[in-house]
Amino acid sequence: MLTLRHSLNKLKTIGQFAGVVAFALLVTACAQTPSGRYAQKHDSPPKTPPQEVKMHDAVPAHEPYANANLRPYTVRGINYRPLESGKGYSAEGIASWYGQKFHGHLTSNGEVYDMYTMSAAHTTLPLPSFARITNLANGNQVVVRINDRGPFHANRLIDLSYAAALKLGMLSTGTAKVKLDVIHIDETGQMTVGNGPTISDKIQATSIGPSNSIKNLYIQVAALQDKTKIDQLGNGLTTLYQVPYHSPLENGVYRLRLGPLADEQVASQLLGELKKNGYQGAYKIYLP
Numbered sequence: 185m186l187t188l189r190h191s192l193n194k195l196k197t198i199g200q201f202a203g204v205v206a207f208a209l210l211v212t213a214c215a216q217t218p219s220g221r222y223a224q225k226h227d228s229p230p231k232t233p234p235q236e237v238k239m240h241d242a243v244p245a246h247e248p249y250a251n252a253n254l255r256p257y258t259v260r261g262i263n264y265r266p267l268e269s270g271k272g273y274s275a276e277g278i279a280s281w282y283g284q285k286f287h288g289h290l291t292s293n294g295e296v297y298d299m300y301t302m303s304a305a306h307t308t309l310p311l312p313s314f315a316r317i318t319n320l321a322n323g324n325q326v327v328v329r330i331n332d333r334g335p336f337h338a339n340r341l342i343d344l345s346y347a348a349a350l351k352l353g354m355l356s357t358g359t360a361k362v363k364l365d366v367i368h369i370d371e372t373g374q375m376t377v378g379n380g381p382t383i384s385d386k387i388q389a390t391s392i393g394p395s396n397s398i399k400n401l402y403i404q405v406a407a408l409q410d411k412t413k414i415d416q417l418g419n420g421l422t423t424l425y426q427v428p429y430h431s432p433l434e435n436g437v438y439r440l441r442l443g444p445l446a447d448e449q450v451a452s453q454l455l456g457e458l459k460k461n462g463y464q465g466a467y468k469i470y471l472p
Contacts (some may be wrong), residue, residue: 195209239351239462240326242302243420244314244367244375250293253311270313270366274378277341278361279317281349291332299346305332306342314367316377317344319352319360325460326351327367327424346418351462369423400471401451402430402443405463414438425454441469 188332249269256265267273283299291297293311304315313330326348336345342364344352354360365378403419408414411431418429427442445451451468458466 197463209317215435237300237347237350240302240349241461242314242425243330244327244369244424246369246371246373247312249310250312253333257333259333262336264333266308266310268310269368270309270315271314271368271370271376272379273309273366274364275341276320276361276363278339278359279319279342279344279349279352279354279364280335280337280340280359281344281346281354283346293331294362295331297332297345301345302328302348302351303345303401304328304330304342304348305333305334306330307333307336309366314340316365316367316387317342317348317352318363318365319354320363322353323354327461347370364405367424373423375423375426401444401445402441402469402471403445403451403455403458403466404441404469405458405466406440407437407441409437411438414440421458425457427454 198295199337254266254268256263258264282305291303291305297303302316306313306315309330311331311333314327315330316325316327318325326344328344328348330342337399340359341362344354346355349355352360352362365380367375367377369375406414406417414431418431421427421442422429422441425442427445430441430443431438433439442454443451444452455466455468
């Protein structure tokens with residue numbers, strides 16, 4: 185009986201010791217493993233950004249809103265009710281940006297956040313949406329695709345990706361006062377920017393020259409051997425600027441050209457917008 189009791193006490197002691205060891209190992213593991221969803225406690229810019237961050241704007245297109253992202257939600261005790269449509273939305277406020285902490289994690293739209301693309305987060309605009317952001321301090325502009333929720337801070341209008349903040353020139357300051365204009369494109373291709381008029385009607389009346397234009401003025405944007413990429417870029421620019429594109433094959437290379445354009449003034453304005461949006465190699469061309 186004493187031998188049996190001694191054995192049981194010994195097993196109990198061993199069990200207690202094992203429990204202590206297991207708990208210690210768990211504590212050690214928790215100390216070494218980042219807590220929560222993100223590995224970083226505080227956000228930061230990338231430690232080693234790519235040598236060249238692509239500065240091309242997001243290309244607006246008609247994308248159906250995700251029904252799941254139209255439902256009301258609550259964060260930190262504050263209730264948010266997403267808008268049913270972003271058409272006509274325009275606002276001014278403070279923009280911030282988010283980077284390395286969230287890079288590679290899922291956005292509210294179920295996509296992977298890539299801080300090197302032109303994307304953004306907004307609390308109530310339907311997802312996905314497109315918007316033109318203007319830095320009111322320096323006039324820089326960027327077109328972003330809104331695919332995430334945030335920023336959940338008082339007096340913040342929008343959270344921008346690292347790339348978008350870089351293009352707007354606000355990385356060093358962290359925040360900037362901006363103007364946000366939603367670029368809305370409906371099923372028929374009609375586009376509005378902010379609370380302005382339908383752009384397609386306006387541009388078609390003033391910017392696109394007749395098919396028998398004497399000057400045949402175009403802007404050449406790119407030259408690639410890949411026809412698929414040329415067409416993707418051409419369709420995007422046509423949607424954004426409401427100017428038709430052509431992609432003739434010359435010496436094994438496809439030339440992406442926007443036009444014909446009505447006159448030099450229109451061409452200069454469009455060329456300026458293209459260069460501002462990252463197409464530094466664009467230039468005017470007159471075709472016979």
